[in-house]
Amino acid sequence: xxxAIVVRGLSKQFRRYHPDRPRTLQEACLHxxxxxxxxxxxxxxxxxSFSIAPGRMVGVIGANGAGKSTLLRLIGGVGxxxxxxxxxRGRIGALLSLGAGFHHDLTGRENVYVNxxxxxxxxxxxxxxxxxxxxFAELQEFIDNPMRTYSTGMQIRLAFAIAVHVEPxxxxxxxxxxxxxxxxxxxxxxxxxxxxxxxxxxxxxSHGMTLLGELCDEALWLHTxxxxxxxxTDVVVSQYVAAVDAExxxxxxxxxxxxx
Amino acid sequence: xxxxxLARSFRSTAIAAGVLSRAHRxxxxxxxxxVLVSRDMKLRYKRSILGILWTLLNxxxxxxxxxxxxxxxLPLDIPRYTSFLFCGLLVWTWFQASLSxxxxxxxxxxELIKRPGFPTAILPTxxxxxxxxxxxxxxxxxxLFLVLDGSRVTSAMLALPLVMALQFIWTLSxxxxxATFYVTFRDTQYLLGVVLxxxxxxxxxxxxxxxxxxxxxxxxxxNPMVHLLNAYRAILLRGELPExxxxxxxxxxxAIGLLIFSYGHFTRVSYRFVEEV
Numbered sequence: 001x002x003x004a005i006v007v008r009g010l011s012k013q014f015r016r017y018h019p020d021r022p023r024t025l026q027e028a029c030l031h032x033x034x035x036x037x038x039x040x041x042x043x044x045x046x047x048x049s050f051s052i053a054p055g056r057m058v059g060v061i062g063a064n065g066a067g068k069s070t071l072l073r074l075i076g077g078v079g080x081x082x083x084x085x086x087x088x089r090g091r092i093g094a095l096l097s098l099g100a101g102f103h104h105d106l107t108g109r110e111n112v113y114v115n116x117x118x119x120x121x122x123x124x125x126x127x128x129x130x131x132x133x134x135x136f137a138e139l140q141e142f143i144d145n146p147m148r149t150y151s152t153g154m155q156i157r158l159a160f161a162i163a164v165h166v167e168p169x170x171x172x173x174x175x176x177x178x179x180x181x182x183x184x185x186x187x188x189x190x191x192x193x194x195x196x197x198x199x200x201x202x203x204x205x206s207h208g209m210t211l212l213g214e215l216c217d218e219a220l221w222l223h224t225x226x227x228x229x230x231x232x233t234d235v236v237v238s239q240y241v242a243a244v245d246a247e248x249x250x251x252x253x254x255x256x257x258x259x260x
Numbered sequence: 261x262x263x264x265x266l267a268r269s270f271r272s273t274a275i276a277a278g279v280l281s282r283a284h285r286x287x288x289x290x291x292x293x294x295v296l297v298s299r300d301m302k303l304r305y306k307r308s309i310l311g312i313l314w315t316l317l318n319x320x321x322x323x324x325x326x327x328x329x330x331x332x333x334l335p336l337d338i339p340r341y342t343s344f345l346f347c348g349l350l351v352w353t354w355f356q357a358s359l360s361x362x363x364x365x366x367x368x369x370x371e372l373i374k375r376p377g378f379p380t381a382i383l384p385t386x387x388x389x390x391x392x393x394x395x396x397x398x399x400x401x402x403x404l405f406l407v408l409d410g411s412r413v414t415s416a417m418l419a420l421p422l423v424m425a426l427q428f429i430w431t432l433s434x435x436x437x438x439a440t441f442y443v444t445f446r447d448t449q450y451l452l453g454v455v456l457x458x459x460x461x462x463x464x465x466x467x468x469x470x471x472x473x474x475x476x477x478x479x480x481x482x483n484p485m486v487h488l489l490n491a492y493r494a495i496l497l498r499g500e501l502p503e504x505x506x507x508x509x510x511x512x513x514x515a516i517g518l519l520i521f522s523y524g525h526f527t528r529v530s531y532r533f534v535e536e537v
Contacts, residue, residue, distance in 0.1 A: 014535065024447040073534070076376030080531040094376045101371045105306050106299065117295045118375055122287055172376070 002089065004054040004170060004201040005075060009084030012045040012070055012225075044070045046225045047084070052218075054090075057192075057202040059212035059233060061240050062222035068205045071222065072096060072172050075203065090201065091120065093168025095160055095176055102155060104148040108139060111147055112162060119166045129165045136191075137161035138184070157184055164191055171195060171202045189215065209237050292382060293389065300390040315394045316401060319349045326466045338468055340409040343497060346402055348465035351492055354395040355431055355485060356456050362387040362435035363442045363449050370537035380530045381523065384435040388428060395424075406496060414499035423491045423502070426512055430484055433519035436526040443529075443536045464489050487511055 045067045052058055060068045073079055075086055076094050101118055102111045112133055116126035134143050137157040142150065150158070156176055163171070177188050192215065196202060206212055212219060212233055219236035221228040223243075229236045305311045323346050330336045330345075338344050362384045366373065373380045442448040463485040464471075472480045480486060488511070491502035502508055 023445075025445040025451065026447055028445065073374070073376075078374055078376055079534045092376050096376070097371065097374060101375055103299065103303065105303055110299070110302060114295045114299050117288075117291050118372065118378055120288065120377055123291045123295065 003051040003087075004056075004089055005052040005203075006087040007051065007071075007075070007084070008049050008087075010045055010048045010071070010074060010081050010086060011043060011083040012067075012074060012079070013041045013082045014044045016040040016042055043225045045074070045081075045222075048222070048225075048227045049084070050220060050227065050230050052201055052203070054201055055196070055199040056217045057196050057204065057215055059216035059219045060203060060205045060222065061207070061209075061212065061219055061237065062228070063244075065224075066222040067225040068222055069096070069174055072174050072203060072205060076172055088170060090169030091166070092170045092172060093119065093163045093166045094172040095163045096172065096174045097176070102147050102159070105146060107146055108134075108143040108150070108158060112143075112158065115159070115162050116166070119162060121166055133158075133161045133165050136165070136187075153181055153184070160188055164195065168195075169200060171200055173202070173204045175205045175207060177206070209241065213237060289379065289382065292379070293386060296382065296386040297390050297393065300386065301393065312397065315397050319346065319353055319398060320401075322349050330466055336467060336471075340411065340497060343402065343405040343409045343411060344468075344493065345466055346405050347492055347496055348463075348489055350395060350398050350402055351427070351489055352460065352463060352465045352485070354391050355427065356460070357394070358388045358391040358431045359434055359438060359452060359456065360449070361391070363438040363452055366439050366443055366533055367537050373533055373537070380533060381436075381527055384439050384526075385432060388432050388435055392424070392428060402496070411497055412499045416495050416499050416501050419501055420492075420495050423488065423495065423508070426491075426508065426515060427488050429512070429515040429519055430488070433515060433522045436519070436522035440522075440526050440529055443533050459483065459485065462486075484511055484515070 048067075048071065060071065062068050070079075072094075073096060074081055075088060076092055076096065077086075077088070078096075101115055103114070106114070109130075112130060113123065113126050116129070116133075117123060121129070134140055137154075137160070139150075139154060139158060142154065147155070160177070163173075171192070173192075177185060189211070192202060192204070196215075204212070204216065216233045218231060219233040219240075220230045221236050221240050228243075229239050305314065323342070326349075327342060327345055330338075331341055365383045365387050366380070369383055372378050372383075438448060438452060462480070462483055469480070469486055469490055487507050491508055494500050494502040
C-alpha cells in the first residue's frame with residue numbers, strides 16, 4: 001500500500017523584489033534590461049519531506065508566512081517547486097483562496113457551473129450534483145442572485161459545497177473555513193469527518209488548535225519554510241504552543257518598560 | 261503461462277485506464293472551454309439593455325462613419341462598398357478585439373490560474389473563441405448586406421471555414437505571445453494599442469489592397485491580415501476561390517509554426533504566472 005501524498009525535499013524560492021525592478025517595458029529599456037533587483041531570494045519552503053498514508057488527516061500549523069499556503073499550493077500542482085518533488089495519488093478537491101474563482105457579476109447558479117467544471121467535473125456531472133451543492137450551501141433562495149450580493153461567508157459556503165461535491169480523494173483546505181458562521185462551520189467539520197471516514201486524505205491549514213486536536217491524526221509544523229515537527233497531533237501541537245509561548249515571553253521581556 | 265497472461269491482462273487494463281482518462285481529459289477541456297466562453301458572453305451582456313446587439317453596434321457605427329467618409333467625402337469608387345467595408349470591419353474586429361483581450365487575460369483571471377488543476381493555457385483560446393462567436397453572430401448581417409448589394413452565393417463559400425480557421429490560428433499564436441509578455445511587462449497593452457492602430461491602416465479594411473503602389477506590395481504583403489482579408493473578399497464578394505492559393509498555404513504553415521512556438525513558450529513559462537500576477 002503506497003502513500004497518498006509523498007513530498008520529498010520540497011523547496012520553493014521566492015524573489016524579494018527590489019523597488020527598482022522594471023515593471024514596464026519602458027523602464028526595462030531605460031535600464032538596458034539589466035536584471036537588477038532580482039538577486040534577493042528567500043526560501044518560502046526549504047527541504048520539506050514527509051508522506052501521508054491514504055485516509056489520514058493532517059493539520060498544518062505555523063506562524064503567518066511560514067509557508068503553509070505555499071505547501072498546499074504545490075501539493076495542488078499550482079506553481080513549480082525549485083527543488084524536490086510532490087507525488088499525489090488521487091483526485092484533488094481544494095479550497096485554497098477566498099475568491100475561489102467566483103465572478104461577482106454572474107449569479108450563484110452560473111458560478112456553480114463555471115466553478116464545478118474548473119474543479120474537474122463535466123457539465124453533466126455538475127448538473128447532477130447541482131441541487132445537492134446548493135442545498136449543502138443553504139443558498140436555495142439566493143442562487144439566482146448575482147454573486148456580488150453574497151456575503152463572504154455565503155461565498156465560502158458555496159465554494160466549500162462545490163469542493164466537497166467533486167468526490168475528492170484528496171482534500172486540501174487552507175484556513176478559509178473560519179469565515180463561515182458557527183453553524184456552517186460545524187456542518188463543514190461534520191462533512192470533513194465523513195470524508196475522512198470514507199478514506200479521503202485531508203490536509204487542513206488552521207490556527208484553531210482545538211479543532212486540529214479533535215480532527216487530525218497528525219500535525220505538521222512549519223517554521224520559516226522548514227519542517228519543524230511532524231507527528232501525532234497532540235505532541236506537535238503542544239511543542240508548537242510551547243514554542244509560541246516562549247517566544248511571546250521573550251519578546252515581552254525584551255521590552256524594557258515591562259521589566260520590573 | 262499464467263504469469264504472462266496476468267501481465268497481459270494487467271497491461272490491457274492499464275491501457276484502458278489511460279485511454280479512459282485521456283477521453284475524460286478531452287471532455288473536460290471541451291466543457292471548460294464551453295463554460296468559460298459562455299461566461300465571457302454572459303459577462304459582456306449582463307447589465308446591458310441592448311444585450312447581444314452590442315456586438316453589432318460597434319461595427320455598424322464604424323460602417324456608418326467610414327462609408328460616409330469614403331463614399332461621399334473622399335470617394336474611393338469601390339463597387340458594393342457597404343459589404344466590402346463591413347466584411348473588412350468584422351474580420352478586423354475579431355482580430356483586434358481578440359489580441360487586446362488575450363493580452364490581459366492571465367492577469368484578469370488570476371483567481372482561476374491559482375486553482376489546482378486549472379489549465380492556464382486554455383485562457384487565450386477562450387478569448388479568441390469568444391470573439392469568433394461574436395464574429396459568427398454578426399455574420400448574418402454581413403450576408404444581408406451581400407444580398408442587398410447583389411452578391412451571388414457560389415460553391416466558393418465552402419472555403420470560408422478554412423479561411424476562418426486560418427485567422428483563428430494566426431490570432432491564437434499571437435495571443436499566446438502577448439499574454440506571456442504582459443505578465444512581465446504591464447505596458448504591453450498600451451504598446452499593443454499603438455501597434456494595432458497602425459496595423460488598422462496597413463490592412464485593407466476600408467480600401468482595396470490593389471491601391472498600394474507596386475513597389476510597396478512586397479513589404480505590405482508581410483502583414484498576414486492583408487492576405488486573409490483578400491481571401492475573405494474573394495469568397496464573399498466575388499464568389500471566387502482566393503488567389504493565389506499557395507499564399508494561403510504558406511500563411512497556414514507559418515501560422516501553425518508560430519503557434520507551436522508561442523504555445524510552447526507559453527507553457528514553459530506559465531508556471532511562473534501564479535507568482536507574478
